[in-house]
Amino acid sequence: MEEALLEIIAALREGAVGGRNADAAADAVWLDKLVRRHNRAAHDGTRRVAKRRLLPFYLHVRSTEPERWAAWDVSDEVDAALVRLLQAKPRRTASGVATITVLTKPWPCSGDCVFCPSDIRMPKSYLADEPACQRAERCWFDPYLQVAARLAALTDMGHVTDKVELIVLGGTWSDYPASYQRWFIGELFCALNASDEERTRKAATRRARYETAGLPRERNEVPRAAADVQQRINSGELGYNEAWKLVYGTAPAPLEPLDPGWSGIAALHRANETAAKRVVGLVVETRPDLITPESCRDLRALGCTKVQIGIQSLRDDLLAVNGRAITGARIAQAMALLRLFGFKSHVHFMVNLLGADPAADIADYRRLVTDPAFLPDEVKLYPCCLVESARLTECFEGGQWRPYSEEELVDVLAADVLATPPWTRISRMIRDISATDILVGNKKTNLRQIVEAAVEVSGAVVAEIRSREISIAGAEVSDLVLETIPYHTANTEERFLQWVTPEGKIAGFCRLSLPEQPPHATPNERAANATPNEHATRVILSERSESEDLPAAGTPEKPEAMIREVHVYGKVAALHRTGEGTQHLGLGRKLVEEACRQAAEAGYHAANVISAVGTRVYYRNLGFQDNGLYQRRPLP
Structure with a gap:
């Protein structure tokens, strides 16, 4: 193992392979040949050298055997190139975390x-x-x-x-x-x-x-x-x-x-x-009917920043026949509450439910991403499939439900992709359900690629976030342009700030939320008929009667803006170090500063941020102060 590793280090030192701009496929071919050559040299049929073991072995020596590692004479540049060459599944951290x-x-x-x-x-x-x-x-x-x-x-x-x-x-x-x-x-x-x-x-x-x-x-x-x-x-x-x-x-x-x-x-x-x-x-998943001001406050106290909710459909008739004890109106209320509390919303939406048809599915999804009552930040877009333990089995056997053909399914999903606005990310199109567990329905793990190919053939432009991410490719910071896309929800004005390349790829973004109703409600105001905004405000600002050690958020007298998300793409860069991609180059700071400038220009006297626990120090360095369950910065 060490002999093979030293040969790789020597090649990297000479610049023969694994350079910053090297072609990943070519590097992989070179590495595969090296591994096979060393295994053939053993003459015993064993695989003494394996690609998946090279990096763990190197990292172990680097961390536990300093003298041995020093003898290898690995510079910082070679060390980075070696990890890059041997890294498995680089997309695991391509989103920046x-x-x-x-x-x-x-x-x-x-x-x-x-x-x-x-x-x-x-x-x-x-x-x-x-x-x-x-x-x-x-x-x-x-x-x-x-x-x-x-x-x-x-x-x-x-x-x-x-x-x-x-x-x-x-x-x-x-x-x-x-x-x-x-x-x-x-x-x-x-x-x-x-x-x-x-x-x-x-x-x-x-x-x-x-x-x-x-x-x-x-x-x-x-x-x-x-x-x-x-x-x-x-x-x-x-x-x-x-x-x-x-x-x-x-x-x-x-x-x-x-x-x-x-x-x-x-x-x-x-x-x-x-x-x-x-x-x-920190992300948790729950149902829309369990989203209340009180549950939102508890989620914030736990450190939650994003909530996944199973919506599946907005049609009341479809929800009822599928056993979903929920209505479109209650889903809308849940979405409004999540926005007011600053959460990122990640909804689960299903096509081919019991009682659905392709045309209705397309219309239903279009409503999700265009109706101001909804407009999620992220979507898991799943096709319904049949597994043995689901009650849907009886419906299939009785002829009440059938899976869409592949052509029907791809047409529906392609239409959904094209309907998705630039501030929304379609995170997945299948669940990791084994094909052996699926009795009827889509079993293709590359469904998303099939859908993307169909969209590409159509020549239409895709706006949704995931298709535009710079991923592991990185970007030249000097080429990036900061754009703002405003849109209105039922209870806020949202502004999606994005760093984009000349080709339209996205390198980072910020979600700025401007509540349209000032949070003036007091605990005694309109208790019986409080709107979601008013009820949520009372909970955000109230003490927990059952737990005195949970801080309150203060009592603002004027509307305050909320920064719901700041995200910069590219390979993960270690804390306080500049990596290969776009992280730690000031893009996030500039997004926050621009969001605060726009909030002040719109008449808001302060900006809150739903910071994650591990980003509190970052926001303190940007002028935000701890303020109950959020961090707050006064605006001029």
């Missing part, structure tokens, strides 16, 4: 959607074969272990993990007890606040406790009782919640979750502000 997805434990769900999978090994709506679910199950759904495992994997692949976005999945976050929510989030921060050595040691101790308790964690170790219960779910004999009681209702907990309380959460947040691995985004 290292994303870590974790799952909560299986738990009863207050919903009963027709299309939703019911895998008793997982939280409602998730399947055990999905990659994130496999990782969670191997970690017994322990949040600390999930973070530790993912950090180790990303580091071994050569990714910088100084800035982390945490995505908490598990069906409906708001269904879990408040004490579990605080424990789960607290453990995520504990794992990120720890040193690498401390994290490794604590993770080993936890694993030992689970193993001593005899809890299964591998799919072939799942108790037969759970498999029997799953069969009863699939046959329609049991619902998910009934099955949950049988499998988990009386099971003892090997690791009792200890509620840190709001004061404990605040302490963990303060530690993360200067930690080596800082949380620059």
